[in-house]
Amino acid sequence: GVVEACLLHMLKRRAAGFLRTDKVAALFTKVGKTYAVAGDICKKVQELQQQVESRKNQPHGQEPLKRQGSTTSKTPVLTPQAIKHIWVRTALIEKVLDKIVQYIVDNCSKYYEKEALLADPVCGPILASLLVGPCALEYTKLKTADHYWTDPSADELVQRHRIHGVHGRQDSPSKRPALGIRKRHSSGSTSEDRFAASAREYVESLHQNSRTHLLYGKNNVLVQPKDDLEAIPGYLSLHQSADSLTLKWTPNQLMNGTLGDSE
Numbered sequence: 463g464v465v466e467a468c469l470l471h472m473l474k475r476r477a478a479g480f481l482r483t484d485k486v487a488a489l490f491t492k493v494g495k496t497y498a499v500a501g502d503i504c505k506k507v508q509e510l511q512q513q514v515e516s517r518k519n520q521p522h523g524q525e526p527l528k529r530q531g532s533t534t535s536k537t538p539v540l541t542p543q544a545i546k547h548i549w550v551r552t553a554l555i556e557k558v559l560d561k562i563v564q565y566i567v568d569n570c571s572k573y574y575e576k577e578a579l580l581a582d583p584v585c586g587p588i589l590a591s592l593l594v595g596p597c598a599l600e601y602t603k604l605k606t607a608d609h610y611w612t613d614p615s616a617d618e619l620v621q622r623h624r625i626h627g628v629h630g631r632q633d634s635p636s637k638r639p640a641l642g643i644r645k646r647h648s649s650g651s652t653s654e655d656r657f658a659a660s661a662r663e664y665v666e667s668l669h670q671n672s673r674t675h676l677l678y679g680k681n682n683v684l685v686q687p688k689d690d691l692e693a694i695p696g697y698l699s700l701h702q703s704a705d706s707l708t709l710k711w712t713p714n715q716l717m718n719g720t721l722g723d724s725e
Contacts, residue, residue: 465550465559468589469566472578486549489573490562497565503553510548514540555601560593674701674708685711 466486473485487507494501544551553559566573567586580586678700684693696713 463547465563465589465593466547468579469550469563471580472575474573474575489566490549490553492573493562493566496569497562499558500553500562500565503549503556503558503562506556507548507552510540510552514545554593554596557597560590560597563593564590674703676700677702677707682714683711 469489470485473489490500490507491504494504540548550559553562563580564587567580567590570578570581570586574581580589676699679697680699681697682695683698684695686693694713694715696711699710701708701710
């Protein structure tokens, strides 16, 4: 969306052509007439749009039968957000968005007014340079609105830290009594003291994922699960997502690696 906003900034009216309802499509189509890379993107986008339209018009009951008898790949499932930005998105996945933007910058007088962002001698090349990094990535697994990452369990996070923390510091600033650790999926010989000392290093990042932001964390917060049980110390954290605040609490026993048989 941000890239599209930059591409549409002070775009000449004649550059939009007859496709005034979709100026980005008109820009890519016009550039594709003189730049082969953009022309290839135009063909791929048109194929995707045709597949999406055929998928909409296909009766729901006949679609599985068509797939069984077809040797071609399945029709891609695009979210409304992906369809909205299909031109920039396709160029990004094909790793040519930076080249197309650079070509537009080099020929900005054909498409933009003098005060446009891409016509600026500094901002235009900077935008093209910033897109080199994203175009170097492999977008094999794209996150969609219905497929966000979820929090791993605290046990899994502890196990991951043990696997990647084999080469950690050997000298612990404070020695603690040995912990009764049940090792699972652990490789290499690591001391129990280092597990306890390194626990503090990843406490702040525990429970973090792509959707939530850690606002506050405090250790040794007592929680009493039942009236007849003693209060248990643990790590309390406050997280912010797009529409809510969430409190999480993990016992210190689990944070420190004591995975005993206690409930």
